[in-house]
Amino acid sequence: MAVEMSSDEGRTALAVDGLRLSFGGLRALDGVSFTAREGSVTSIIGPNGAGKTSLFNTISGFYRPGAGSIRFFDTPVDGLRPPERARLGMARTFQNISLFQGMTVLDNIKLGRHAHMATGVLEALFYLGRARREEMELRREVEERIIDFLEIDHIRNAPVSALSYGLRKRVELARALAMRPRILLLDEPVAGMNREETEDMARFILDVREEWGVTILMVEHDMGMVMDISDHVVVLNFGQVIAKGDPGQVSSNPDVIAAYLGSGEVDDLRARVREAAGAAGGAA
Amino acid sequence: MRIGTAKETYRHDEALFDTPVQRWWLAGLFVAIAAFPFVADAYWIYLGCLVAINIASATGLNILTGFTGLVSLGQAAFMGVGAYIVAWLEINLGTPFFVNLLAGGLGAGLIGILVGIPSLRVKGLYLAIATIAASVILHFVFANWTSVTGGQSGLTMPPATFLGTALDQPDKLYWLIVPVTVLMVLGASNLFRTRIGRAFIAIRDRDISAEVLGIPLLRYKLYSFALSSFYAGVAGGLWAYFFRVVTPESFPLVMSIFFLAAIIVGGMGSILGGILGAAFMTMVPEALKLIVGWLSPWLPDAVALLSPVRTIVFGALIVGFLIFEPRGLAEAWRRLRRFFHLWPFKT
Numbered sequence A: 001m002a003v004e005m006s007s008d009e010g011r012t013a014l015a016v017d018g019l020r021l022s023f024g025g026l027r028a029l030d031g032v033s034f035t036a037r038e039g040s041v042t043s044i045i046g047p048n049g050a051g052k053t054s055l056f057n058t059i060s061g062f063y064r065p066g067a068g069s070i071r072f073f074d075t076p077v078d079g080l081r082p083p084e085r086a087r088l089g090m091a092r093t094f095q096n097i098s099l100f101q102g103m104t105v106l107d108n109i110k111l112g113r114h115a116h117m118a119t120g121v122l123e124a125l126f127y128l129g130r131a132r133r134e135e136m137e138l139r140r141e142v143e144e145r146i147i148d149f150l151e152i153d154h155i156r157n158a159p160v161s162a163l164s165y166g167l168r169k170r171v172e173l174a175r176a177l178a179m180r181p182r183i184l185l186l187d188e189p190v191a192g193m194n195r196e197e198t199e200d201m202a203r204f205i206l207d208v209r210e211e212w213g214v215t216i217l218m219v220e221h222d223m224g225m226v227m228d229i230s231d232h233v234v235v236l237n238f239g240q241v242i243a244k245g246d247p248g249q250v251s252s253n254p255d256v257i258a259a260y261l262g263s264g265e266v267d268d269l270r271a272r273v274r275e276a277a278g279a280a281g282g283a284a
Numbered sequence B: 001m002r003i004g005t006a007k008e009t010y011r012h013d014e015a016l017f018d019t020p021v022q023r024w025w026l027a028g029l030f031v032a033i034a035a036f037p038f039v040a041d042a043y044w045i046y047l048g049c050l051v052a053i054n055i056a057s058a059t060g061l062n063i064l065t066g067f068t069g070l071v072s073l074g075q076a077a078f079m080g081v082g083a084y085i086v087a088w089l090e091i092n093l094g095t096p097f098f099v100n101l102l103a104g105g106l107g108a109g110l111i112g113i114l115v116g117i118p119s120l121r122v123k124g125l126y127l128a129i130a131t132i133a134a135s136v137i138l139h140f141v142f143a144n145w146t147s148v149t150g151g152q153s154g155l156t157m158p159p160a161t162f163l164g165t166a167l168d169q170p171d172k173l174y175w176l177i178v179p180v181t182v183l184m185v186l187g188a189s190n191l192f193r194t195r196i197g198r199a200f201i202a203i204r205d206r207d208i209s210a211e212v213l214g215i216p217l218l219r220y221k222l223y224s225f226a227l228s229s230f231y232a233g234v235a236g237g238l239w240a241y242f243f244r245v246v247t248p249e250s251f252p253l254v255m256s257i258f259f260l261a262a263i264i265v266g267g268m269g270s271i272l273g274g275i276l277g278a279a280f281m282t283m284v285p286e287a288l289k290l291i292v293g294w295l296s297p298w299l300p301d302a303v304a305l306l307s308p309v310r311t312i313v314f315g316a317l318i319v320g321f322l323i324f325e326p327r328g329l330a331e332a333w334r335r336l337r338r339f340f341h342l343w344p345f346k347t
Ligand SMILES: Nc1ncnc2c1ncn2[C@@H]1O[C@H](COP(=O)(O)OP(=O)(O)O)[C@@H](O)[C@H]1O
Pocket: A023, A026, A028, A046, A047, A048, A049, A050, A051, A052, A053, A054, A055
């Protein structure tokens, strides 16, 4: 059913195959399969409760699926714990931002690099040799590659608790970038943002893909944004994939329209799709 | 050019004491610490040593409870482990004090790791209770492993010696206790400039997302337990050299509560807080003694009241700080500094 891309489109970054996950009697994921191509923006959409966050939690290793497998650049990650998956280059942001409130923006971002550093406890106590070298290197890279890039210079020393919602989302993205990601899992990156913040975030996501060559897997409700920036869309409903393909194919799929009917989002969806299609046509 | 300047800026920014003013203050502080035994009388030197020992132990507890968010009521028992190891080595092997202190710290650190193992599953109040249980067990061992610990009567040990000089008086021990404490406090400050310290804070703030960042929770909780009880062990060793008698009653549960109170009053999750809190809480009973002394002409029973009053004052301080200054003396100090920074302008 789904249109698979031709072979010259690059490697598969993430391959999810037949994933099943139950909470008690509830099937949160029911045989979910899809792939994300390296360097693409792949969006997961679906009504509330469809299982999108559960899917992310399974991919990043919090939930053990009842069946199915996950491959990340040819490495099967099924047996790996979340920290090990992080070390392989899986980074994510959360639907409910999960920054560390007691720390500054800078320290939050630095935390992203944790798994790629080697300083041990003894070196840390004396702050000599490797500890000092690693910390200075990290600081420089965070300043030059991440803070500048995401335009958050002015808040680097602010405590996270003092920031607006939009800025927090951006800091969370910054922290994910510090993880040297090969794939970024973004759970509703623009939820609760105004138009301007949303456009900024969409631009950052595309720039990240462009400059860092990172594959993006994103859950998002903002259909305008999804249709604008995705190469590939996977539609989830009641834990099952009901459609996948490029944005145009998906938005005209009757199953997708039906899935959104009950949720009252369908008019919005139609309007956004028309809008997006118009914009894409104009640009092309 | 620009890059060069930027690099300099980072280095400054990453330094422990980043402004010249701070460095002058620090230098002044070191001079004051070094000059102290020459100007103070025996009582104040005695008090200075006690404050330093308590700072070392409170700083350790702050790493575990203040920075990693794992509440422990085992700090006194871990000090006991260090004290017994140091006393035993000094009596039976006569090894140099730095070897003994290191052994005391490592021994306590190992026990700390054992006690910390449940911390992956058990949190908050339950973890605190688990550490109380561990304290009770350790107390039992201190009291009953007679061949090693001397049972109820404990161990009486010779003084530490340095180049043939016996460090048997506070004014000599000062030069052992204070430098060791300074080293330990600097070490703890360094820790929080690196990935290890950041990982601790991340675990305290939100342990699930710490895991997504690649921080293995159990390993880091155990690091924190190990460090914290290493600090307690060394502090307990210093305590042993200071009092030279170690008994099962030397490290009661209320002493653990004392250290918890010290970091609450000083400021959890702040190195300065641990220092201020330990100093303050050590001085409070002394101040009370002084007040009781003044009152005795009018209140003949004042001395008998001392002990209950002390307990009440401790309790009131904890509650008072939790309610009115939950971030402790360290925060009050920061406010004061801001005030004088801006003075005479409006704060
Ligand atoms: N930890 C959990 N325990 C029990 N049920 C859960 C849990 N997490 C999610 N669910 C249920 O699984 C379904 C999918 O939830 P979720 O993945 O959060 O959906 P989405 O992110 O698509 O809105 C929902 O019915 C939700 O109530």
